Amino acid sequence: MTVAVAIDHLQKSYGTTQAVKDVSFTVEQGKIFGLLGPNGAGKTTTIRCLCTLAQPDGGQIEVCGISALTQPKAVRQRLGYVAQEVAIDKILTGRELLNLQAALYHLPKSFIPQRVEQLLNALGLNDYADQKTGTYSGGLRKRLDLAAGLLHQPDVLVLDEPTVGLDIESRVAVWDFLRQLRAAGTTVIITSHYLEEIDALADSVAIIDQGQVIANGTPNELKDKVGGDRITLRIEEFTSAQDAEKAKEVVSALDFVESVIINGSQGNSLNLVVSRQGNHLSTIEQSIQAAGLPIFSLSQARPSLDDVYLAATGKTLMDAEIEAASKRDFKKEKKQQMKG
Incomplete structure (x- = not known):
């Protein structure tokens, strides 16, 4: 090399x-x-x-x-x-x-x-x-x-x-x-x-x-390091923070789910890591519906570079962009206040 x-x-x-x-x-x-x-x-x-x-x-x-x-x-x-x-x-x-x-x-x-x-x-x-x-x-x-x-x-x-x-x-x-x-x-x-x-x-x-x-x-090495497939679960609407935690508790109890993170920028979205053996969407769907939480969307995919970022930082790249933009806006506002 x-x-x-x-x-x-x-x-x-x-x-x-x-x-x-x-x-x-x-x-x-x-x-x-x-x-x-x-x-x-x-x-x-x-x-x-x-x-x-x-x-x-x-x-x-x-x-x-x-x-x-x-x-x-x-x-x-x-x-x-x-x-x-x-x-x-x-x-x-x-x-x-x-x-x-x-x-x-x-x-x-x-x-x-x-x-x-x-x-x-x-x-x-x-x-x-x-x-x-x-x-x-x-x-x-x-x-x-x-x-x-x-x-x-x-x-x-x-x-x-x-x-x-x-x-x-x-x-x-x-x-x-x-x-x-x-x-x-x-x-x-x-x-x-x-x-x-x-x-x-x-x-x-x-x-x-x-x-x-x-x-x-x-890219493939980084994706392999973060484990199994990714499932994105989006509920139609969370009426409270407890609902998000309830959904997380339900899917975390499933034996094929390795980890669950509530998406910071979308309070009604959960990111799951699951074992790669089998299609687990139907089981998740049944479990969430049994808990009384209506599903807006449910999808499964191989890991992406965003999943690598999420695993390393606990947030998606989009969340990081939003956070960075907020910091820039805050600094800009402070400068304007000091000038005023």
Whole structure:
């Protein structure tokens, strides 16, 4: 195994806020690696340190065996970075922007036209290459940003939330292109809070929460570690907290149920882990109805990456997103009050 990226006990604070507490992972050469977690978990800070855009407070980072702390320029030559926010000059055409970016990379003049044309073809931008980028859709701007990050043929491509805000067609186009890059031997690192994106693309994944890695491995390895199948039970309406506990007590008594968690964001929803032997839905349905609780929905599935997150933190990724958003709103409100 050849390691393309190694991050060891990374730490980074901004004032009194510790954005990254302890992050460690390795990425194999020629693989797609996913860094998954809610907004505010520390993903972007980790990536900024990796790309030498922020100086870590502690830990080590190596790219292709080169220290990002002591040889940042050499590391930047091997990295392509596409930030979450697309920043392009709207008065330039797509071709002009790529030519400008290639010049900033100090690429050989004889090589630039060939490389620009190659990327325009690969990303389906030929029909738009000579249009001003201010007329581009969000999907086209993201593809152009990808092309700019690949001009210098980096060994490692780093993408921060590459498909945020894109429609399904544009998202699928980006996914297909990333698979092509992997097939050609490029190492790709993606940060995302889209579970299906990481599940569909990543050869290995690290799940980060509150600045720490809470799970690390291939998607299948992580799913296998959390046990049996998942059942989601939703009751039509809980009239009190006691009803939720009553439903939990009923299903917990069933011998094939391994664990039960009441979903924090939906008080009428329970997440069950059950043994993989057999279909247990009918037994659960009969037990809940016998307890006088009407069922709204009941489904069974293999574990997902959200189940991995739930097992590690006691909350779903959606719950974590809601919690993070509430904290941001609270901080914003406090600042406004202090200004007032």
